[in-house]
Structure formats: C-alpha cells, structure tokens
Amino acid sequence: MTNTLTDETSVVLANDPHWWRQATVYQIYPRSFADANGDGIGDLVGITSRIPYLAELGVDAVWLSPFYPSALADGGYDVDDYRDVDPKLGTLADFDVMIAALHASGIRLIVDIVPNHSSNRHVWFQEALASPRGSAARDRYIFRDGEVPDGTEPPSDWQAMFGGSAWEPVDDGQFYLHLFAPEQPDFNWANREVRDDFLTTLRFWADRGVDGFRVDVAHALAKDLTYPLRSHAELEEMKLVTDGSHPLWDREELDEIYAEWRAVFDEYDPPRIAVAEAWVEPSRRHRYAAPTSLGQAFNFDLLLANFDAGEFRAIIDHNIQSVSTTGSSNTWVFSNHDVVRHPTRYGLPDDPNRENAISKRWLLHGGPASQLDAERGLRRARAATLLMLALPGSAYLYQGEELGLPEVADIPDADRQDPTFFRSPGVDVGRDGCRVPLPWTATGSSFGFGAAGAHLPQPAGWGSFSVETEDADASSTLNLYRRALWLRRDLQDAxxxxxxxxxxxxxxxxxxxxxxxxxxxxxxxxxxxxxxxxxxxxxxxxxxxxxxxxxxxxxxxxxxx
CATH class of the missing domain: 2.60.40.1180 (Golgi alpha-mannosidase II)
Structure with missing residues (x-):
C-alpha cells in the first residue's frame, strides 16, 4: 500500500514504527484553533498557518478532532460524511496541504474517527428513515419496535449520555438507539456492511498520509440487544463489570472488530497507529492497547486524580506495570475537549472522593469565584504537567494548556453550544468552557483568532494568556512547555x-x-x-x-x- 508522501517528506519523517511510544501529541479542536477566512470558526488553513508555532513548541504529532461535514449537534462528533472535509473548515485540497506542511515540519497527524454513531444527516441514515421496517438500510443502525401494548413507549428506559431517552421515535412507530444525542444514531456493528465501510474510511485517510487514528468511544461499538432489554437501573449496577457482559460497553466482540482494523493499519509502512478512547475499568484497558488491537488506549487516571503524591505514585506504578504486559506504552493526559481544563480543576477544592473531573462542572455553574483559587490551580498544573512529561510513554496535550488557559465558566446560556447543556438544563453546564477559541494576540476583537470574532465568547482578559504575551515572558507557561518539550526529546530513552x-x-x-x-x-x-x-x-x-x-x-x- 502506498501513500501520498513525497520522498523529501519521508526523509523528514523517519520510517520508525515505534515513533508513537514516547511521542508528544497535541490535540487541535479545529473550530477553536485559528480562523483564516474570518467567519468566526477555525479552519484547516488556519491550522496550516500555525504549524511554525507547533514546530517551535516541540510536539511530535497533532491529533485533529473531527473536521468532517457536520451540523455541529455535538461539536463535529455528529459526522455526515466520513471521507470529506466540512466546507466551513475547508476542502480535501486544504487537508492535503495541511498534512504535507505538518510532515515537512516533522510533525505527524492523528485524526479522530467516530465509529459508534453517524449524524442523522448521513446518507445511510436518511436512507434508513425512507425505508421500511426490517430493511437492509435500517439494519445498518439499531431500530426497534416500541413497547406493547400500543407500541408508543421506547423499547427500554435507557438514558442517553447527554440526557433524556436513548431512543428516538420515527414516523412509522419504530425507535432508533442513540447513546449520545438524538442527532447521533448508533451504528449496528453486527452488520458486515458497516464494518467494511469503516475499513474503507481508514484506508481513505491512511492513503492521504494520515499517521494514525484516535478512536472515539472505542468501547461502545458492539452491543447485545437481545430481548428482554435490561432496565436503566440494571445497567447502572453493571457499570463496573469486567467480564464483557455489559450490553452496551466493553464487549468481547470488540476484539474481532479491532483485529480487522489492525490488519488495515499493518498494510502500511510504517504501520498506522491508533489510540482508543475507552472509559473502562483499568483492568480491561489492555484489550484496546494490545498489538493485535488498536495498540494504545488513553489512560485517564491522572486526569481523575487530586494533586496528591500518594495518588500519583499509585497511578504511575499501576499503569507502568499494566503496559509491561501488553507491549504498549502509556498515554498520559490531563486535559482534552471533554473535561474542565486542569489549571481550573486544580484550583477547585480538593475532592477526597476522586470524583470524575467532568462531574466537577457544577462547581463552575453560578459563581465559581468564591471556590476557585486560580493561582494555586495554575501552579499545580505546571508542576503536574512537568512531572507527566518526564514519565515514560506518550503525552497528550490539549490546545491552549501550554498557555495555562483556565476553564471559561461564565459563558452566557444563549451562546452555549454543547448538547449536554441543552439536554440537562441546570444540571450540567457542558463542555464549552474548554473549547473557547485560543488567544494568539494581546488585543483585537478575537485576540488574533480570526477577523470576525470567535464562535464562543472569549473573556475580556484573554489577552494576558495570549501567545504574543507569553512568548515575551521567559517565565510564562508557554515557555515552560517549550523548554520541557525540547528537553523531553533529548532525554527520552528506554x-x-x-x-x-x-x-x-x-x-x-x-x-x-x-x-x-x-x-x-x-x-x-x-x-x-x-x-x-x-x-x-x-x-x-x-x-x-x-x-x-x-x-x-x-x-x-x-x-x-
């Protein structure tokens, strides 16, 4: 299998099958990174324009969050077409220019793949809605009849991750399953056509030079929907099962699915890599990180920990021991597009119960100033990150953490975009606070993000965190990251x-x-x-x-x- 890299680029990117093991990977949420055409939304040309910044920062790879055509019901994770670029973000030609520029700077590219669900605008789902019960088109998704006696009730009382029922009715009385938003119908991964189409998608992007894939909700694809369906309460009780028996999460059938993906990755030289987003018990993480499977799985354990030496030591020891049995490497992470930024988490009161970082959002809703110590939070975040960058394994960074950006808590309700906020009003403020566009300059209507402002409002003081401001300050968080990442390249060894x-x-x-x-x-x-x-x-x-x-x-x- 060939790819589109030139001979010159291949010299820059060494043909190293192990490059990922201790790489620094920088996540870009494209709509909030850099806006080149001035429409308020970040785009691929904007990313390309900032590649010198990424190269100076010292990252080894970029993980690009979804850039596919989408109605943005869930920030791009509702995909209309898996083999194209959203026109609001650019074109396939823009993508090719971007990846060539990344490779020419010695930076590899990992793209997000969203296999659990498509958008409700996907051509297959539109075909399913226009087709009768029991049709081949509907079998690509998960359609079920409503409950008796009259069929108007959902097949079960399951709740979606973003709130509300996990079943959405259609005009003929059936319901389709969506573990997330109604605009995100779940695929039926027992269907051979679905499996084959995703293999085609993997090859499509690998042939364009993509070096790897971040697999969204990797633990959810296989499902057991045999009747009678368990109740929501029963599913909640099964959250901690570790034998693959949960109907919706972490099932054994995933081994077969990802073995097929691994066969595709290994068609390339060097093999394409993948990292699973799998929120599973640590004892089950090895299934996704195995060399016969995706090869890596996110380790969110430090992300969920308090700033505590004992917690950190136990987590580090456990995870280093775990990867020694799989042949994989660790994937350390503190922030991403789904969680409160860690300078803010560390500035909140310590949590003796080690609650999930996402659950701390309620502290930010309705006046966090009395509970947030921003100075302490940033100090702890810098210390924790420097420790993490010294650990063996790969480090995943989220755009803006190198600036010490805090969570933006006070976004007006009218400006919010996250479906979590809309489907659970007053309960979960959502994830928009970590997705506010980056500040590049100290002044300007969007602090250098783009000429027409930003799609999420930036705080008035955002300029103090800007690249322009921090670049000139030797003690800034930006310059700390730069020094650490370049030292890390020299110091990482066995x-x-x-x-x-x-x-x-x-x-x-x-x-x-x-x-x-x-x-x-x-x-x-x-x-x-x-x-x-x-x-x-x-x-x-x-x-x-x-x-x-x-x-x-x-x-x-x-x-x-």
Whole structure:
C-alpha cells in the first residue's frame, strides 16, 4: 500500500514504527484553533498557518478532532460524511496541504474517527428513515419496535449520555438507539456492511498520509440487544463489570472488530497507529492497547486524580506495570475537549472522593469565584504537567494548556453550544468552557483568532494568556512547555523509571530517575524541600534558595554513580 508522501517528506519523517511510544501529541479542536477566512470558526488553513508555532513548541504529532461535514449537534462528533472535509473548515485540497506542511515540519497527524454513531444527516441514515421496517438500510443502525401494548413507549428506559431517552421515535412507530444525542444514531456493528465501510474510511485517510487514528468511544461499538432489554437501573449496577457482559460497553466482540482494523493499519509502512478512547475499568484497558488491537488506549487516571503524591505514585506504578504486559506504552493526559481544563480543576477544592473531573462542572455553574483559587490551580498544573512529561510513554496535550488557559465558566446560556447543556438544563453546564477559541494576540476583537470574532465568547482578559504575551515572558507557561518539550526529546530513552526516596523522608515528594541520569522531583507538600545534587534543567516554579518550593517540579541531570 502506498501513500501520498513525497520522498523529501519521508526523509523528514523517519520510517520508525515505534515513533508513537514516547511521542508528544497535541490535540487541535479545529473550530477553536485559528480562523483564516474570518467567519468566526477555525479552519484547516488556519491550522496550516500555525504549524511554525507547533514546530517551535516541540510536539511530535497533532491529533485533529473531527473536521468532517457536520451540523455541529455535538461539536463535529455528529459526522455526515466520513471521507470529506466540512466546507466551513475547508476542502480535501486544504487537508492535503495541511498534512504535507505538518510532515515537512516533522510533525505527524492523528485524526479522530467516530465509529459508534453517524449524524442523522448521513446518507445511510436518511436512507434508513425512507425505508421500511426490517430493511437492509435500517439494519445498518439499531431500530426497534416500541413497547406493547400500543407500541408508543421506547423499547427500554435507557438514558442517553447527554440526557433524556436513548431512543428516538420515527414516523412509522419504530425507535432508533442513540447513546449520545438524538442527532447521533448508533451504528449496528453486527452488520458486515458497516464494518467494511469503516475499513474503507481508514484506508481513505491512511492513503492521504494520515499517521494514525484516535478512536472515539472505542468501547461502545458492539452491543447485545437481545430481548428482554435490561432496565436503566440494571445497567447502572453493571457499570463496573469486567467480564464483557455489559450490553452496551466493553464487549468481547470488540476484539474481532479491532483485529480487522489492525490488519488495515499493518498494510502500511510504517504501520498506522491508533489510540482508543475507552472509559473502562483499568483492568480491561489492555484489550484496546494490545498489538493485535488498536495498540494504545488513553489512560485517564491522572486526569481523575487530586494533586496528591500518594495518588500519583499509585497511578504511575499501576499503569507502568499494566503496559509491561501488553507491549504498549502509556498515554498520559490531563486535559482534552471533554473535561474542565486542569489549571481550573486544580484550583477547585480538593475532592477526597476522586470524583470524575467532568462531574466537577457544577462547581463552575453560578459563581465559581468564591471556590476557585486560580493561582494555586495554575501552579499545580505546571508542576503536574512537568512531572507527566518526564514519565515514560506518550503525552497528550490539549490546545491552549501550554498557555495555562483556565476553564471559561461564565459563558452566557444563549451562546452555549454543547448538547449536554441543552439536554440537562441546570444540571450540567457542558463542555464549552474548554473549547473557547485560543488567544494568539494581546488585543483585537478575537485576540488574533480570526477577523470576525470567535464562535464562543472569549473573556475580556484573554489577552494576558495570549501567545504574543507569553512568548515575551521567559517565565510564562508557554515557555515552560517549550523548554520541557525540547528537553523531553533529548532525554527520552528506554521506557524505564526508578523511584528514589527523598532524604527528608517526606511522603509528599515524588522523585524518580530515567535512563541517562535524568531525574524528576515533584513537591506535593506545603513547604520547600531540598533538591538532590545535579544540574537543574527546568523547573515549574522558581527555586527558593536552591530549594524546590511547594507545588513545583524540577528536572535535573546527575552523573551516573
């Protein structure tokens, strides 16, 4: 199988099948990154214009969130056509220019693939609506008759992830399943035509030079819908099952589906890679990370943890041990397009129950100022990120975290776009706060995002977080990320880690060593601690008389003993 890369580009991108194992991957939410044509929505040309910024930052790959034709019922995760570009974002020709420019800068591209559901505007779903019960067109999705006696009630009381019923009625009395929004009907992955069409889609993008895929809701494709359907309460009780018996999540049939995907990835040289978004029990994550499957699976454990040395140590140990059994590598992450940005999470009151970061949104709804310590949050975020970047494995960053951007809490209801907000009014404020367009300049109507403003309102003080402002400040979060990412490229070696006990005996200090005499020390405590001897390479906060202050991380290089 061939691809569209030129010989010159192939020289820049070494033919390394293991490039992903310790890569730094930068997620771009395209509608909020850079707007080149001035319509208020970010686009592919805007991304291309900012590739020098990404190259200077020091990332190895870009993960591009959905850019396909979409009505934006769920931020682009409602896909009309899996093998095209949304006209609001550009064209396939723009995509080709963008990927060539990325590759020429030594940056690979991972694209989002959304296999659990299409949009309700997809040609297949429109055909299904126009076709009778029991037709081949309807079998591509999950249609069921309503409940007896009159058939007007949904097939079950299941609730969608975004609120409301998971079943939507159609004109002839049947209902279709949507685990998310009604505009996102679920595919029937027991249908061979659905499976084959996605294999075609994978090859379509791989042939254009795409280096890998981030697989949305990877644990949801296979479903057991045999009657009688279990109740919503029964499904809630089964959330923690680890034997593949849940009707909707993490089923054993996924092994066969992803083995077919792996066969497609391995047609290419180097093989295309994939990373699963699979919110499953950690003991089940290996199924997606196996070399016979997708090869990597997101590890959200640090994202869900408090800023606590004991939690971090336990999570790191567990995950390093887990990947040693699969042959995969870890995927560390603190922020993405679905969760509260971590500078804000760390500025909220500590949560002894380690609740999911998404559930903390209620703290932001209706006056977070009294509960949010923004300075502490950013300080902790910088320390945690520097620790994470020192760990073996790949690091996934979300656009704007290199600027220390906080969550935008006070978006007017009239400007919100997330379906979670509309389907659960007063309960969940939604995810728009982490999707506000980036500030590139200190001033201007959209702080350099685009000529016609931004599709989500930016705070008045957004300019203080801008690339222009932080570029000129040696102590900024942007310059911390730049230093750390370039050092990381030089320092990453064997995927090994050795813990050291701090001389103070404090359990609030995490100190580990990587091959080549590279050390990372993080102070989770409230008082400064002494650093071990060595050359200080980078710190998340200024040292105090040579000591590491509270909520700070330092990297050092020490002579081998």
């Amino acid at each position: 995927e090994e880690l050795t813990w050291h006990a701090h001389p103070s005996g404090s359990d609030k200090v995490l100190w580990f060593e990587r091959p080549g005499g590279w050390h990372s020390v993080t102070n989770f405590g409230d008082a400064p601690v002494e650093l071990p001897d060595g050359e200080v390479l980078v710190t998340s906060a200024p040292l105090i008389g040579g000591a590491l202050p509270a909520a700070a991380t330092a990297w050092l290089r020490r002579q081998a003993r």
